[in-house]
Each structure stands twice: as structure tokens, then as C-alpha cells.
Amino acid sequence: MSSAAPGDLELLRQFVNTVDPDEHTDALDTPEHLGAWLSDRGLLATGTHVASEDHTRALRFRKSVRDLALGNSDSAPDPQAILSFNELAEPTRLVLQLGGDGSAALVAEGSDLDRVLGRLLASIYIAMIDGNWQRLKACSNDTCRWLYFDHSKNRSKKWCTMESCGNVINARAYRERRREV
Ligand SMILES: [Zn+2]
Numbered sequence: 001m002s003s004a005a006p007g008d009l010e011l012l013r014q015f016v017n018t019v020d021p022d023e024h025t026d027a028l029d030t031p032e033h034l035g036a037w038l039s040d041r042g043l044l045a046t047g048t049h050v051a052s053e054d055h056t057r058a059l060r061f062r063k064s065v066r067d068l069a070l071g072n073s074d075s076a077p078d079p080q081a082i083l084s085f086n087e088l089a090e091p092t093r094l095v096l097q098l099g100g101d102g103s104a105a106l107v108a109e110g111s112d113l114d115r116v117l118g119r120l121l122a123s124i125y126i127a128m129i130d131g132n133w134q135r136l137k138a139c140s141n142d143t144c145r146w147l148y149f150d151h152s153k154n155r156s157k158k159w160c161t162m163e164s165c166g167n168v169i170n171a172r173a174y175r176e177r178r179r180e181v
Helices: 007-014 031-040 051-071 079-091 111-128 163-180
Strands: 094-098 106-109 136-138 148-149
Touching: 007 111, 007 136, 007 148, 031 051, 051 079, 051 111, 051 136, 079 111, 079 136, 094 111, 106 111
Parallel strands: none
Antiparallel strands: 094 106, 136 148
């Protein structure tokens, strides 16, 4: 089954998955690459300069979302990730605005990057209300940590769709069980 998430949550999932901890690759390794990635998705005007502090902020945000998503597959959210998330959310100054048709949206004031982060933050908030957030999980395999959307009925998945991850965990669980005997 696909590991894609609905709506803007998929954008967030793709954003977090730009780094592959296992392969040590990062598609957003420079401010220029971050700018290009965002403009490819219509989130930033082409050629917008990304300052290095904004680049750092975006990567910290990416990490805090991954750490929080890990809480969705484990048990509880990491307190450090919550602190970091709140610190990053604060300067985006998200406000509730009504569009011409009377529908509400959370819109960030501030810089170009604030608006990008604001959109991703709003997608998290909306997903927390509609119940989709708890389905966005980081793979329990500590060398993978890939973000996937758990489509299973009882939200019981622990690792991503990569066969190797399930096998690593199964092999480890097997070894631990055997040790206990
Ligand atoms: Zn995995």
C-alpha cells in the first residue's frame, strides 16, 4: 500500500524525507538546494534567495517533525522535539484568516520562509484535528526513520514499507526473545 499522506501532510512527509539518515544523503544540504526544492513545489518564487539562518531553521524544523512523528509510532512525543517545535513555530506568526468565500485558513505573516513553515505547521494542526497526524510515523528502524503514512485500520504499523526494515526489526525481536529463554 502507498505510504503517501493526504493533502498538505504529503508535502510535509516529502519535506522530512529529503534527508536519508541511512544513506547519509540530504537533498536540502545547502540554502540553494532548499530554495530550489521549495520553488519546484510552488512554495517559493523561483530564484528566491534563502538566507543561511533560514536554511538552518528549516532543517531544525525538519528534524523536530521527524522526532515528533517517531512519537506516533512509539508511545509519547519527545519533550525535546516539542520544545524545538514550539520555538520554531513562534516566529511564523500564524493567524486565522477568512477567504472571500468565508472559509478559514491559517496563514503565516512574516518572511518567505515563515510562510512556507506556516503552511507546513498548519497542515500538522489540521491533521491533529482530523486524526491523520497520528498516522504519520517515522519508521521504528533506527537506521531508517523514513516518514510514512499508516493506512492500516488499527494504526498499528511500526516501520515503513521497505521490506528490509520489517526484517531488521523481526530479526532483532527474534534474537531478543531467544536471549530471554
Ligand atoms: Zn524503514
